Amino acid sequence: MNKANLSAEELVGRWEERREIKNLMGRYAVSFLLKKEASMFADFWAAREDVCMGLNDGWYVGREAIANWFAAIDRATALKAELLKADLPDKLEGQDLKDLYGIGDFDVKPLGTPVIELADDLKTAKGIWYSQGSKADVTESGPVSYWTFGVFAVDFVREDEQWKIWHLQYLENIKTLCGQSWAEPEKPFPELEAFAVLKDLKLPEPTEKVTLMEYYSPKKPMARFPLPPVPYDTFVNTFSYGYEKEV
Amino acid sequence: MSYTAEQLASRIRNIRAVENVMSKYAFLTYYKRYYEAVEKYWTDQNTTLTTNDQKIEGYAAVRGFLVDKGEEQTRKDNDVMRRLYPDEFAGKKDSEMWGAGSAMVHTITTPVIELAEDEKTAKGMFYSLGSCTEIDRSKGPKAYWVWEKYAVDFVREADGWKIWHMVTMTDFKTPVGENWANVNLAPTGAYYAAYTPEITPQAGVPVPKPYGTFSETFSY
Numbered sequence: 223m224n225k226a227n228l229s230a231e232e233l234v235g236r237w238e239e240r241r242e243i244k245n246l247m248g249r250y251a252v253s254f255l256l257k258k259e260a261s262m263f264a265d266f267w268a269a270r271e272d273v274c275m276g277l278n279d280g281w282y283v284g285r286e287a288i289a290n291w292f293a294a295i296d297r298a299t300a301l302k303a304e305l306l307k308a309d310l311p312d313k314l315e316g317q318d319l320k321d322l323y324g325i326g327d328f329d330v331k332p333l334g335t336p337v338i339e340l341a342d343d344l345k346t347a348k349g350i351w352y353s354q355g356s357k358a359d360v361t362e363s364g365p366v367s368y369w370t371f372g373v374f375a376v377d378f379v380r381e382d383e384q385w386k387i388w389h390l391q392y393l394e395n396i397k398t399l400c401g402q403s404w405a406e407p408e409k410p411f412p413e414l415e416a417f418a419v420l421k422d423l424k425l426p427e428p429t430e431k432v433t434l435m436e437y438y439s440p441k442k443p444m445a446r447f448p449l450p451p452v453p454y455d456t457f458v459n460t461f462s463y464g465y466e467k468e469v
Numbered sequence: 470m471s472y473t474a475e476q477l478a479s480r481i482r483n484i485r486a487v488e489n490v491m492s493k494y495a496f497l498t499y500y501k502r503y504y505e506a507v508e509k510y511w512t513d514q515n516t517t518l519t520t521n522d523q524k525i526e527g528y529a530a531v532r533g534f535l536v537d538k539g540e541e542q543t544r545k546d547n548d549v550m551r552r553l554y555p556d557e558f559a560g561k562k563d564s565e566m567w568g569a570g571s572a573m574v575h576t577i578t579t580p581v582i583e584l585a586e587d588e589k590t591a592k593g594m595f596y597s598l599g600s601c602t603e604i605d606r607s608k609g610p611k612a613y614w615v616w617e618k619y620a621v622d623f624v625r626e627a628d629g630w631k632i633w634h635m636v637t638m639t640d641f642k643t644p645v646g647e648n649w650a651n652v653n654l655a656p657t658g659a660y661y662a663a664y665t666p667e668i669t670p671q672a673g674v675p676v677p678k679p680y681g682t683f684s685e686t687f688s689y
Contacts, residue, residue, distance in 0.1 A: 231474035237481050238472075241582075248581035249676060251596070256670050306666065313667055326650075326666040328640065330616065332578040332596040354598060356616065358650045358664060365666030367650040400614075401648045 223342045223455065239385070240338050243347055243378055246385050251331045251353075257324035259295040263288055268379050268386035274465040276391035278435040280428030281465040287429045294425045299324055301423070302360035309364070309416040326365045328358040331392075333374065339451040341460075347378040347385065348451035348463065353392075356400065362421040363411035369404065371396035372435070375448035375463045389464030393435035395445040404438055430465060470586055470679070483630070484584050487591045487623050490630045495575050495597075501568040503539040507532050512624050512631035519636040519689075522658020543568055546604035553609045570610040572602040577619075583677040585686075591623040591630070592677035592686065600645075612645040613654070620674045620689045634689040638673040640664045 228236075246266065253262050267273055267288065275282040275291065282288045303322040307314045314322060335352040351374045358367040372394035379388040398404035399411070413421065436442055454460035472480065490510050497506035513528040518535070525534050544563055550570045551558045558566050579596040599615035617639040624633040638661040643649035655663035661673045680686035 229474070230478065234474055234477035234481055238477055241484065245581050245583075248579050248594070251579050252581070252594070252676055255596075256672055310667060322669060324669040328664050328670060330596060330640070332576075332598055334576070334578045356649070358666070360666070365650040367648050399648060400643070400650070401646050 223453065236340055236344070239340050239344060239347065243338055243340075243349060243385050244336065246378070246387075247333055247349065247351065247374070247376070250387070251333055254329045254331050257299055257327055257329070259292045259299065263292045266387050268381050268388050270379070270381070270388070272464075273387070274389050276389075276393070276434050276463075276465065277428065278393055278433070278437075280432045280434065281430040282426075283429040283465050287426070290426045298423055298425075299327060302326060302420070305417055305419070306360060306365075326358065326360040328367075329355070330357070331355040331370070331374075337450040339453050341457060342455040345380050346388070346457045348376070348454075348460070349378065350375045350448060350450050360417065360420065362413045362417050364414050364417050366411055367400040369396055369398045369400055370394055373447045377457075377463045389462060391434065391448055391463050393445075393447060395435055395438045395447075397437060405440055430467075479588060480584055483588055483591065483625070484582055486630045487582055487584070487593060488580065490623065490632065491580075491593060491595060491619075491621065492577050494632065495577050498539075499572070499574055501539065501543055501571075501573070503536040507535050510632055511535075512626060512633050514624070515633070517634045517689075519634075519660050520658070521637075521639050521661040521663060522656045524660060543571075546571055549604050549606055549609065570602065570604055572600070574601065575599045575615075575617075581676050583679050585683060586679075586681040589625055590633070590683040591625075592680075592689070593619075593621045593623065594676050595619045595621075601642075613642050614645060614649065615642045615655070616640050617655075618673060620677075622683075622689045636660070636674055636689050638671070640671075 250266050271285055273285055273288060275288050282291050300323060303319055303325050306326050307322055331353045332355060333351040333353055336349060338349040340347045353372055353374055355370040356367060357370045358365055372392060375391040376387055377389040378385045396404045399408060402409060435445060448463055494506055494510045516528045516531045518525045518531045525531050547563050547566055558569060575597045577595045577597060580593060582591060582593040584591045597617050597619060601615045602610050602612045605611045617637055620636040621632055622634040623630050639655040641649040641653045641664050642655040643652050650666055653663055657663045662668050662671050674689055
């Protein structure tokens, strides 16, 4: 697109769309922070069937697979509240489990280094962000905190006059206990009896199990993150951040 | 709400200005230019600054907290650095070593910004990954992670956008090298609870939503 040919109205309209996309992703990040996984799929994702989400271990393809992933996080959050309540009776005795939902958890995925491209036809957009995050989680060792560094690469689609997430990859290449160096072998914390059940807690398997990202190791090749978006006219003429079945 | 091209262009200019005010303020505090930071980027009308454990009301009090206390602390830190590193700093004036050994980096990320339809005010929320090197009286520089949310009401004045109400919500302040699930020096107070494994995630204040004019929305 030759932007010199766009009217002032078209140019400022495109800027407004970019702003909405930035706000959408800002709200998505805040929702992780506030443990809103129970509603995040409905709140942010497109209603169409061909949505997909790529994590380090593979692809969750279709609405049901992604909804199940969010539902599993929701259940895990509820279970962790139960375990912490049992482990801290002097502090949490008598409190309703509903009020303790999310306790011990803190998942901040700040969004930096944005590259956003809006299609010429305004029907789709693409964005990539580096997230230098941190997460406190309740694990088999009790509450611990990690550095979690990775990339969000997202295709957005316009649906009912709003931007929605269509394809999303969140690929982490660093997940390291805070206080330790990710360039050195991890020294895990000792497991605690009260939280042993969490060792077997697994999220749903991806629909397509394939390694999209390996965690950093000095002995492994450099991580290959998705490429930043490039200007494009319509979605069929650019690459997708979604799952593409190999043929 | 639909806007004309002229209105949209005006909104772009104002939202960019708000983003820049927040980042410029962060840079100036990093450089310990407190007077300039407050003089240029805070309004002197009905200002408030809320931290985890205190609410400071009124421009004089906010200025006293940010500028006077900030400068006083820097002078004390300079004394410590002169004592601990005489080869480098003995005999130097404050102005020659302002802020030596310290670095208060408060990055501004994850923006959610809403400009009022009337373009007189704006609201923003940001996440800050802070890395702060403070001066310990006996040991000298000590590095901390200080991660926090900022929620800000901005007001447009004749000479530009200004910070009106600011809420800083510190989730953790932890020495670099420690696990912040176990060691968190950030205070919990009447306005915000720092992270501990015993609390649920804290919203603090709401994320901004689109609004017409300030009286129709909540205040930070």
